[in-house]
Each structure stands twice: as C-alpha cells, then as structure tokens.
Amino acid sequence: MGLIIHIFVKWGTRSLLTQQMDNDDLSVRVWKTILTRAAVGLLLGIGTVIIGLRLGPPAMILYLAVVVPIVSINALRRSLHNSGGGFEEVPPRRRVLRTLALGGAAAALPGVSLMAPSKASAEVEPARGPSGRIRQWGMVIDLRRCDACQSQGTPPQCTLACIEGHKVPPPMEWIEVFEPEVAGGGTQFLPMPCQQCQNPPCVNVCPVTATYSTPEGPVLIDQDRCIGCRMCMAACPYDRRFFNWGKPPVPPEASLAHYDPEHQVGAPMGTVVKCDFCPDMARAGTLPMCVSGCPNNAIYYGDLEEDIATNGVEMISVSKFIAENNSYRLKEELGTEPRVHYIPGHGELVGRDPESEGRLPTIWPWADRAEGSVNWSR
Numbered sequence: 001m002g003l004i005i006h007i008f009v010k011w012g013t014r015s016l017l018t019q020q021m022d023n024d025d026l027s028v029r030v031w032k033t034i035l036t037r038a039a040v041g042l043l044l045g046i047g048t049v050i051i052g053l054r055l056g057p058p059a060m061i062l063y064l065a066v067v068v069p070i071v072s073i074n075a076l077r078r079s080l081h082n083s084g085g086g087f088e089e090v091p092p093r094r095r096v097l098r099t100l101a102l103g104g105a106a107a108a109l110p111g112v113s114l115m116a117p118s119k120a121s122a123e124v125e126p127a128r129g130p131s132g133r134i135r136q137w138g139m140v141i142d143l144r145r146c147d148a149c150q151s152q153g154t155p156p157q158c159t160l161a162c163i164e165g166h167k168v169p170p171p172m173e174w175i176e177v178f179e180p181e182v183a184g185g186g187t188q189f190l191p192m193p194c195q196q197c198q199n200p201p202c203v204n205v206c207p208v209t210a211t212y213s214t215p216e217g218p219v220l221i222d223q224d225r226c227i228g229c230r231m232c233m234a235a236c237p238y239d240r241r242f243f244n245w246g247k248p249p250v251p252p253e254a255s256l257a258h259y260d261p262e263h264q265v266g267a268p269m270g271t272v273v274k275c276d277f278c279p280d281m282a283r284a285g286t287l288p289m290c291v292s293g294c295p296n297n298a299i300y301y302g303d304l305e306e307d308i309a310t311n312g313v314e315m316i317s318v319s320k321f322i323a324e325n326n327s328y329r330l331k332e333e334l335g336t337e338p339r340v341h342y343i344p345g346h347g348e349l350v351g352r353d354p355e356s357e358g359r360l361p362t363i364w365p366w367a368d369r370a371e372g373s374v375n376w377s378r
Helices: 002-020 028-055 057-079 096-101 103-107 119-123 157-166 201-205 231-235 252-256 279-283 289-293 318-324
Strands: 137-142 176-178 190-192 211-213 219-221 299-303 308-310 315-317 340-343
Touching: 137 308, 137 318, 157 176, 157 289, 201 211, 201 231, 289 299, 299 318, 308 318, 315 318, 318 340
Parallel strands: 137 340
Antiparallel strands: 137 299, 176 190, 211 219, 299 308, 308 315
C-alpha cells in the first residue's frame, strides 16, 4: 500500500518534469534522479511491510499516514524549481529518504533503533575543560549595556555580524533585537538568539531526529535529515526557527561553503534553520560572531561547567554575575531551561534613555545574490 502511494506521487513528479522540459532534452541527471526515486519508492514499500509485520497494524497505519506522505510531498515539491522555471536537482545529501525507507528493516532487528543518532553529532569530539568534563556553552546578555546600537547610529551590530558570518538570508534574523515596553514607561532592547534549551520542545517533537542536543549543550539541526514538516517551529515557544521557503537569497560565494550543522551556510530549500550558538568557533578558541560584533560588550559567552564567560574585554564568574544582578531567563515557567541568561536593564550603562525608542532596521549587506534565489517574508 505504501509502495502504491509513493509510486503514484513519483509518477506525478515524472509527468510534471517531462511536461516542464518538453522543449529541452532530458539530461542524464534527470533520468538518474527519476530512477533513484523509483528505488526510494520500492524501499518505502518494503519498509511499510516490515513495520506492519514487526510492530503491528497501528504502527503501519501511522507510517502510511505520516511518514510516506511527508517524504513524497517534499520530494515532489523539491523536484520543481521554486520559481517554476525548470528542474532542480535534489541535493545528494538528502539521506533522510533512505533512512525513512529502511526504518522498517531496522525495526525488525533486535536492539536497533528506528532512527540512529545524527552522523554529524557522532563525528565531532566535544570540547573539554581542564577538569576533563565536557564544556557546557552558555550566554549572558547584559541589557544594561544594550541600546540596539542607537549610540552607533547603525542597526544592531550583533545581528549584522551573524548575518555576515553565516550568510543568513532575509528575512531571517538568527539573533533578533526586540523592543518590549518596561514597567514605568519607555522601552528596552532585547537581543534574542535561540535559547538553546536544556529541555528543548523542538527536539522532543522532531519525527526524524533532525534536530538534536549536543553533548556541549547547543541544539542543532541536521538539514540532511530535515524533512520540512516544521513541527519543531510549532513547538518552539521563542519563535527562533526559520524555514527556507525557496532557494535562499544569499551571495553567490555561499555556494562554495562546506555545509555542516554547526555552520549552516548552504542549508537547502525546504529545511529549517536557526542560530547554532557557534560551538565550532568556541572549540577553536574564538568568540561567536554576535559577541565579537557587539560594540557595547553586552554579550558574554562561556562555559557553564567551568563557570566562566567573557565579552571579549572582561572575564566573569557566571554564577556570581547572574546572582548579583538579578538575572532571569525567558519563559522560565515552561520548564525549557534556556542556556541564555539576561541581566535586566534598558541601556543605562551606555547612556540610553528608556524614552528613546526605535532602532534602525536590519540590513543584509550583499548586493549580488545567488542565481535563482527568491525572496519571502515571515
């Protein structure tokens, strides 16, 4: 039954491809993709049968109702160029189809999980402190020093540094500066990256383990696995996840970057992306881009296990600093246990009046964009 559903959708894909390319010769690349998808359909059918025999009819029905349609629809969508102008090859990294198809075979083997841990997480050796313990990255944002770069006459530099370093496409802002009101009148500025929760709802709901917590603490996304269901986006209480609705409007040189879940330049269309907390930079001994980009030194980054953090100018004891300055975390009542702490304030240490409202809008600095890229709004 799963095989019939999947082949039917793939037949539609092939028909659409042929119709779109009537005026052009079908290349070897196109036929190779079609044959590959036929093999995927066969594997999904085999997986359906094995799941039914191994786990029973309820599991098979769930597999047919959720997994097969998601995989099929995503494959159909990605088969057509986002702008409607031609064929777009499915990236060879998309191992998720093979993983889902063989899930039933894995279920038939004793002691084998339906979904193995992310390959990316297994390949990275976590950083360790002098004590030998794995480092636990965390962040403290001192709102007494944040004026959204009003004093600089620029948009927030933490956001711009992140955009430039990660080639973040518009309209995404992985660290976004909001302006909520404060008690007694006026406003404050609140930079908000991914909160890197210790009890992350996004990880709990991802059906293919594409989003996962690393031993060092950051929550990452393996876009090679992501099927674009966006369940993690719905589960995130901080609205800090973003979806690639089309080919991202990034500079052409971004296509030369090596993709990695810890540095998501080149994340493909149809996947979710977000702030990755720059653990690769921390292990290399450098500060994340948002920290080094802040002209007021408002952002501290460090190791919660060793109880130290720095803004690039001074070192602090994290536990002492947050205790003495009445820190808080966003939406603590939800039990998500964020790794980002805030020191309350409205920019007073850099001379900001809380009645001085407004900030300059975020800009994306590149003029040239990759061929075929599209724009969208959140």
